[in-house]
Amino acid sequence: MRVIFRPEKSEWEKIIARPTIDAEVLEQRVAEILHRVRREGDSALKALTAQYDGIELENLAVSEEEFIEAEKQVTTELKNSLETARRNIEKFHASQVEEVKMVETTKGVFCWRKSVPIEKVGLYIPAGSAPLFSTVLMLAVPAKIASCKEVIMCSPADKEGKINPATLYAAKICGVDKVFKIGGAQAIGAMAFGTESVPKVYKIFGPGNQFVTEAKRQVTKFGVAIDMPAGPSEVAVLADETAEPAFVAADLLSQAEHGVDSQVILVTTSEKIISETLAELEKQIEKLPRREIAKKALENSKVIFFDDLDTAVEFLNEYASEHLILAVEKAEELADRIINAGSVFVGNYSCESAGDYASGTNHTLPTNGFAKAFSGVSLDSFVKKITFQRLTPEGICNLGKTIETMAEAEGLHAHKMAVSVRLEKLRQEGGD
Amino acid sequence: MRVIFRPEKSEWEKIIARPTIDAEVLEQRVAEILHRVRREGDSALKALTAQYDGIELENLAVSEEEFIEAEKQVTTELKNSLETARRNIEKFHASQVEEVKMVETTKGVFCWRKSVPIEKVGLYIPAGSAPLFSTVLMLAVPAKIASCKEVIMCSPADKEGKINPATLYAAKICGVDKVFKIGGAQAIGAMAFGTESVPKVYKIFGPGNQFVTEAKRQVTKFGVAIDMPAGPSEVAVLADETAEPAFVAADLLSQAEHGVDSQVILVTTSEKIISETLAELEKQIEKLPRREIAKKALENSKVIFFDDLDTAVEFLNEYASEHLILAVEKAEELADRIINAGSVFVGNYSCESAGDYASGTNHTLPTNGFAKAFSGVSLDSFVKKITFQRLTPEGICNLGKTIETMAEAEGLHAHKMAVSVRLEKLRQEGGD
Numbered sequence: 001m002r003v004i005f006r007p008e009k010s011e012w013e014k015i016i017a018r019p020t021i022d023a024e025v026l027e028q029r030v031a032e033i034l035h036r037v038r039r040e041g042d043s044a045l046k047a048l049t050a051q052y053d054g055i056e057l058e059n060l061a062v063s064e065e066e067f068i069e070a071e072k073q074v075t076t077e078l079k080n081s082l083e084t085a086r087r088n089i090e091k092f093h094a095s096q097v098e099e100v101k102m103v104e105t106t107k108g109v110f111c112w113r114k115s116v117p118i119e120k121v122g123l124y125i126p127a128g129s130a131p132l133f134s135t136v137l138m139l140a141v142p143a144k145i146a147s148c149k150e151v152i153m154c155s156p157a158d159k160e161g162k163i164n165p166a167t168l169y170a171a172k173i174c175g176v177d178k179v180f181k182i183g184g185a186q187a188i189g190a191m192a193f194g195t196e197s198v199p200k201v202y203k204i205f206g207p208g209n210q211f212v213t214e215a216k217r218q219v220t221k222f223g224v225a226i227d228m229p230a231g232p233s234e235v236a237v238l239a240d241e242t243a244e245p246a247f248v249a250a251d252l253l254s255q256a257e258h259g260v261d262s263q264v265i266l267v268t269t270s271e272k273i274i275s276e277t278l279a280e281l282e283k284q285i286e287k288l289p290r291r292e293i294a295k296k297a298l299e300n301s302k303v304i305f306f307d308d309l310d311t312a313v314e315f316l317n318e319y320a321s322e323h324l325i326l327a328v329e330k331a332e333e334l335a336d337r338i339i340n341a342g343s344v345f346v347g348n349y350s351c352e353s354a355g356d357y358a359s360g361t362n363h364t365l366p367t368n369g370f371a372k373a374f375s376g377v378s379l380d381s382f383v384k385k386i387t388f389q390r391l392t393p394e395g396i397c398n399l400g401k402t403i404e405t406m407a408e409a410e411g412l413h414a415h416k417m418a419v420s421v422r423l424e425k426l427r428q429e430g431g432d
Numbered sequence: 433m434r435v436i437f438r439p440e441k442s443e444w445e446k447i448i449a450r451p452t453i454d455a456e457v458l459e460q461r462v463a464e465i466l467h468r469v470r471r472e473g474d475s476a477l478k479a480l481t482a483q484y485d486g487i488e489l490e491n492l493a494v495s496e497e498e499f500i501e502a503e504k505q506v507t508t509e510l511k512n513s514l515e516t517a518r519r520n521i522e523k524f525h526a527s528q529v530e531e532v533k534m535v536e537t538t539k540g541v542f543c544w545r546k547s548v549p550i551e552k553v554g555l556y557i558p559a560g561s562a563p564l565f566s567t568v569l570m571l572a573v574p575a576k577i578a579s580c581k582e583v584i585m586c587s588p589a590d591k592e593g594k595i596n597p598a599t600l601y602a603a604k605i606c607g608v609d610k611v612f613k614i615g616g617a618q619a620i621g622a623m624a625f626g627t628e629s630v631p632k633v634y635k636i637f638g639p640g641n642q643f644v645t646e647a648k649r650q651v652t653k654f655g656v657a658i659d660m661p662a663g664p665s666e667v668a669v670l671a672d673e674t675a676e677p678a679f680v681a682a683d684l685l686s687q688a689e690h691g692v693d694s695q696v697i698l699v700t701t702s703e704k705i706i707s708e709t710l711a712e713l714e715k716q717i718e719k720l721p722r723r724e725i726a727k728k729a730l731e732n733s734k735v736i737f738f739d740d741l742d743t744a745v746e747f748l749n750e751y752a753s754e755h756l757i758l759a760v761e762k763a764e765e766l767a768d769r770i771i772n773a774g775s776v777f778v779g780n781y782s783c784e785s786a787g788d789y790a791s792g793t794n795h796t797l798p799t800n801g802f803a804k805a806f807s808g809v810s811l812d813s814f815v816k817k818i819t820f821q822r823l824t825p826e827g828i829c830n831l832g833k834t835i836e837t838m839a840e841a842e843g844l845h846a847h848k849m850a851v852s853v854r855l856e857k858l859r860q861e862g863g864d
Contacts, residue, residue: 078838081837116770116772340548354823387776387794389776389787391782399516405513406517407788417686418685422679
């Protein structure tokens with residue numbers, strides 16, 4: 001890790017810059033895949049799956065037998081853990097249910113807003129170096145709380161044509177309606193356009209490699225919504241002298257092991273923490289099966305020293321990290337000053353992996369600085385909030401003149417007339 | 433208007449299809465404009481403004497004197513109307529403030545979510561055939577309730593280099609920090625990238641022509657968020673025999689007068705309403721200054737007759753209209769069955785223009801069928817919802833095993849270790 005002492009503000013922009021990828025070749029390839037899926041449907045999906053994943057599939061959908069088989073292969077211990085995680089995620093996301101509040105803005109003018117489930121949603125679950133069954137919980141649980149009518153899922157199969165058993169089991173306990181063995185850009189195309197086997201959905205969720213990410217970006221052109229733009233995963237740890245170097249090191253490593261492009265940053269006000277954390281990193285990294293990935297990620301990672309926490313917080317708000325761990329004495333006080341982050345972990349015992357799996361918060365979060373304008377996935381992501389209004393005759397009488405004046409000033413006379421004809425009718429009735 | 437009787441479900445897809453535009457030429461031109469603004473800043477903005485709007489501007493920013501001058505030009509009547517509208521919009525959007533709810537998902541595991549304002553937002557206000565000062569209220573009022581730190585606005589100036597006085601006055605009473613005389617794709621580029629005069633923002637809001645819409649789409653590639661994808665404005669009116677043909681006609685016309693590409697649909701269960709509404713349309717349209725626009729829009733519009741309200745509602749949910757007026761006897765009951773719409777107007781006295789201007793609901797709404805997955809602009813649009821969690825030592829002890837089991841099953845050992853080192857520390861302390 002590169003250690004940077006007291007960087008000037010003029011240097012911050014360079015330090016917080018995320019890696020950019022030249023997307024032009026990628027764009028073209030993904031566009032071709034999407035076009036093919038749109039035109040040829042299932043036969044394109046099967047051909048692309050043979051080409052990219054090296055497997056020949058007769059049926060794209062996971063069968064009932066495969067679900068039963070998967071359930072047998074998941075240990076009781078993992079089942080219990082999944083159930084605990086599912087329950088916590090459910091509790092937290094259920095707290096996001098919004099009640100309908102009726103507001104009478106002017107006497108006789110009633111306005112309200114209602115959350116209505118997005119009818120059809122598609123979840124993408126990658127299966128590269130790690131089977132991400134936790135992401136199934138993170139997406140399917142809020143989809144079910146929202147009461148989405150159709151929840152489908154795509155995930156690539158392995159060389160034997162199977163999806164990881166824990167992934168299938170998680171899908172089952174969360175009530176996912178259908179699972180398809182499709183990966184990559186073709187999976188996103190299938191859910192965006194629909195094929196003979198795969199139903200078309202209105203919104204697509206989930207992480208993925210650069211093909212998946214680019215495909216999600218491209219299908220928005222066709223009116224399909226997506227959860228959020230994506231980039232490599234990130235953690236920033238803020239540590240003062242009360243932090244535990246062993247905890248800090250483990251937290252940095254749990255981000256670093258995700259991929260060689262993981263973004264890992266330690267911001268600290270303590271030189272002692274720097275040396276002790278670096279020593280811990282060296283010790284802990286050797287225990288990891290994925291140490292080669294973690295080492296590469298750490299090579300691009302930074303330790304940044306500031307003299308005071310105020311500047312550190314200012315820097316972190318500029319960075320807008322996906323995950324931010326506050327390993328400082330006054331963690332709760334500092335938490336109130338965080339204005340840009342995906343999810344914040346407050347205090348020494350709040351490790352990122354708690355939120356990744358089981359505490360209840362969602363782990364689908366904005367990376368790449370997007371936390372400045374985007375929220376992570378929540379119950380909100382699975383609903384539309386439709387506004388309603390009802391004007392009584394009294395309401396239109398009270399507000400009519402205001403609307404007429406504004407409509408006229410905007411030169412929109414039919415807008416004015418829509419009020420005038422109603423006021424006229426009421427005058428006639430009043431005169432009867 | 434073309435009248436379609438009892439269309440079969442197989443025909444619905446064709447009936448509800450929105451016009452598509454070939455975007456390739458547009459894409460290229462907008463990309464060039466954005467590139468130029470990004471590279472050359474203010475000088476590009478001035479050159480493009482001279483080229484497209486035919487005006488030479490020395491200063492892009494509206495001066496204090498111009499604001500004072502504008503205020504003088506707005507009539508007291510319009511000022512009062514703007515104030516009434518502003519107050520209602522504020523009341524309704526203030527009701528969307530979300531309280532922080534702390535949830536203890538497992539004993540010692542606390543999760544919460546906090547709405548934090550997006551620091552810098554940019555509003556685009558078009559000024560083509562109509563000065564849309566109402567849109568200033570719709571965007572700036574929730575931005576202020578959210579406490580966005582910097583709220584800027586771009587709007588094209590007229591041939592005299594002036595922005596419509598009511599637009600400027602609305603910006604002033606809503607607390608917009610800075611207004612710039614820039615229109616089109618170049619305005620979107622200015623706010624996305626920042627120039628010498630125009631601050632870079634994190635999210636861009638507002639309607640516009642196809643250049644603006646395409647520019648908003650393109651800047652998302654650079655990490656800038658936008659309110660929502662856009663398309664031509666739409667209204668659908670559902671009318672049974674209790675509807676008032678004069679009201680229905682005026683409502684259809686207030687959509688039709690927006691532009692020749694406006695989408696206007698009447699769905700009804702009453703043949704009498706059809707003939708009477710068509711007669712009213714002919715009568716009312718002649719009174720409109722914008723009748724030529726309205727006539728063209730109506731040529732592409734449809735009246736659809738169904739035998740029963742159930743089928744009508746099913747059709748309207750497929751259509752997913754931006755605005756939906758329920759001019760039926762059991763309007764409130766039917767409102768509960770609407771699952772896809774931007775904003776719903778319940779009952780004969782709830783005209784769209786009430787929501788367009790002054791009732792309090794937002795008029796920036798999803799068009800083009802996007803209402804199936806998108807919400808209109810609300811207070812939510814101006815905040816990120818950051819999640820927080822705090823685990824006490826008891827919390828990590830209670831949840832630790834669950835996290836370890838899941839992390840190991842996903843093959844992410846550093847994730848597991850982040851818990852193990854903490855549990856180990858607590859065991860040591862407990863043993864002390």
